[in-house]
Amino acid sequence: MTPGGHARLGAALLVATAGALSRGAPSAAASPARAPPRATALSDEGCVACHADAARTWRGSLHHASASNAAYETAVYAEPLAFCRRCHAPHGDPSRETSEAAREAGITCTICHLRPGDARTVLSSPREGPVSAPHGVERSAALGQAVCARCHEFDFPDARGERMQKTATEHRESAYASRSCASCHMPEANGHRSHAFAASRDATLLARAVSVRADLDGDRVRFVLEPVGVGHAFPTGDLFRRLTLTVVTEDAEGRPLATRRRYFGRVFGPVRSGREIVRREIADERLSSRTEVTFPLATRAASTTVRWRLDYERVAFSPTRHPEQAVIEGSVTLARGELRTTR
Numbered sequence: 069m070t071p072g073g074h075a076r077l078g079a080a081l082l083v084a085t086a087g088a089l090s091r092g093a094p095s096a097a098a099s100p101a102r103a104p105p106r107a108t109a110l111s112d113e114g115c116v117a118c119h120a121d122a123a124r125t126w127r128g129s130l131h132h133a134s135a136s137n138a139a140y141e142t143a144v145y146a147e148p149l150a151f152c153r154r155c156h157a158p159h160g161d162p163s164r165e166t167s168e169a170a171r172e173a174g175i176t177c178t179i180c181h182l183r184p185g186d187a188r189t190v191l192s193s194p195r196e197g198p199v200s201a202p203h204g205v206e207r208s209a210a211l212g213q214a215v216c217a218r219c220h221e222f223d224f225p226d227a228r229g230e231r232m233q234k235t236a237t238e239h240r241e242s243a244y245a246s247r248s249c250a251s252c253h254m255p256e257a258n259g260h261r262s263h264a265f266a267a268s269r270d271a272t273l274l275a276r277a278v279s280v281r282a283d284l285d286g287d288r289v290r291f292v293l294e295p296v297g298v299g300h301a302f303p304t305g306d307l308f309r310r311l312t313l314t315v316v317t318e319d320a321e322g323r324p325l326a327t328r329r330r331y332f333g334r335v336f337g338p339v340r341s342g343r344e345i346v347r348r349e350i351a352d353e354r355l356s357s358r359t360e361v362t363f364p365l366a367t368r369a370a371s372t373t374v375r376w377r378l379d380y381e382r383v384a385f386s387p388t389r390h391p392e393q394a395v396i397e398g399s400v401t402l403a404r405g406e407l408r409t410t411r
């Protein structure tokens with residue numbers, strides 16, 4: 069990581085002011101199914117003790133590791149902002165270095181399941197049937213959707229009103245707008261909804277999320293990429309995620325003739341704003357529908373082999389505007405293949 073460098077925001081932000089982050093209570097209407105609240109306030113220790121299944125899957129999640137995973141800790145070390153801590157370490161005091169307890173806790177049960185200011189009623193999904201819980205229950209569509217949007221959609225911490233992440237908007241504009249986030253991200257296991265929220269570290273899920281077709285089309289290689297069952301742009305979330313399509317042509321002896329790359333990510337670049345130059349999003353090239361890409365073969369060799377590969381990359385930071393110089397923190401190959409040409 070760049071020592072003292074603005075690793076994460078630096079790509080997109082020159083002037084960083086500690087900005088107020090609006091995380092108001094979710095506003096969806098309550099469903100009629102309710103259980104009366106109890107007198108004692110609920111705590112994470114209580115939830116975990118009574119709900120072993122949810123607790124077990126949650127323990128392996130990035131929500132639990134939101135303040136202790138290596139990618140976040142490296143990034144926040146370079147940019148120790150209250151802005152980051154308020155979201156990633158909600159049990160800590162955002163104006164100070166995150167305490168060991170808040171770091172270890174991460175995003176816990178009560179953060180999602182309790183409305184701010186009400187520690188007696190648990191939010192649940194809006195299903196039918198009687199409530200048998202020994203605590204207050206409010207069944208509402210907000211839990212699987214509006215609650216997620218509190219953290220999965222937000223602006224950069226300056227006042228320019230540009231989104232740092234925009235998963236909720238992407239979802240609203242997708243073909244899956246009518247399905248909740250939870251309906252895709254919390255599959256059922258043992259009669260309970262998984263709280264593992266597996267995604268960017270799960271190679272199988274990632275590979276399933278895109279289909280790739282490659283063929284030769286005259287003097288070109290043509291790719292058709294299509295997201296499969298993704299309820300938002302792919303990749304979504306963290307602004308530095310991207311897909312990289314690498315195409316290498318080789319001659320008959322296996323010597324590389326040319327390497328070409330195409331990136332599918334958000335592109336930030338300098339834009340004039342009054343008397344300042346600031347970095348803004350200038351293009352969003354992530355996949356959101358069927359996308360066709362062609363590369364020229366660019367060789368007169370009698371026979372060539374074309375090797376291609378599609379990678380999902382988690383970028384740590386970009387030292388320059390050249391995407392090939394980005395420092396990659398984690399990467400998963402989603403698909404690969406080979407084509408041969410003879411003239």
Ligand code: HEC
Pocket residue numbers: 110111112114115116118119177178181190191192193198199200201202203205207
């Ligand atoms: C004393 C034990 C106990 C504690 C503490 C407890 N629960 Fe429950 N909870 C239950 C039982 C029993 C049920 C009903 C059976 C079931 O759904 O597992 C239930 C039901 C639920 C439901 C489903 C409600 C419905 O009918 O839709 C949710 C969601 C829930 N609890 C979340 C929580 C959360 C979050 C916490 C901590 C803030 C918590 N519970 C604390 C025992 C407890």
Ligand code: HEC
Pocket residue numbers: 130131133134135137140155156158175179180211212213215216217218219220249250253265266267268269305
């Ligand atoms: C309090 C803020 C907060 C809430 C509420 C929240 N998330 Fe998250 N979520 C995060 C953070 C922070 C991370 C990433 C932690 C990290 O990688 O450092 C994350 C990670 C995830 C991941 C894994 C992403 C990956 O890269 O693997 C998924 C999937 C996810 N959340 C979905 C949801 C859904 C669905 C909901 C609503 C039911 C939700 N989240 C509610 C903050 C939140």
Ligand code: HEC
Pocket residue numbers: 115116119122123124126131175176177178179180181192193194211212213250251254259260261262263
């Ligand atoms: C990131 C937000 C989030 C966190 C953190 C979270 N939950 Fe949930 N939980 C949900 C959502 C969303 C649902 C409803 C899924 C659905 O049915 O649509 C749910 C459902 C439940 C249910 C009822 C459904 C079932 O299958 O049992 C229980 C019980 C529960 N959670 C307990 C917990 C406990 C205990 C913790 C902490 C260890 C926890 N939750 C942490 C979002 C969260």
Ligand code: HEC
Pocket residue numbers: 213216217220235236239244247248249250252253266267268270273274277296297298299300301302303304305306
């Ligand atoms: C139609 C199903 C579907 C819906 C609805 C959906 N997602 Fe996803 N999401 C996916 C798939 C598929 C992936 C990519 C494969 C994976 O990692 O699971 C993904 C990936 C993610 C990731 C990891 C980053 C990435 O792109 O690899 C996050 C974070 C996330 N989703 C959050 C959300 C949130 C928040 C919502 C609601 C606003 C939501 N998702 C709605 C299917 C869905």
Ligand code: HEC
Pocket residue numbers: 076077089130139140143144147149151152153154155156218219220221222268304305306309382
């Ligand atoms: C409003 C909530 C919010 C704020 C503020 C926020 N983040 Fe995040 N962050 C998230 C969510 C949600 C994700 C998960 C999205 C995903 O996995 O694609 C995430 C993912 C990340 C990741 C990716 C980790 C991984 O899984 O590879 C890093 C690193 C990170 N955040 C660092 C920061 C830093 C540093 C700041 C402050 C400059 C910050 N975040 C501010 C919500 C937030």
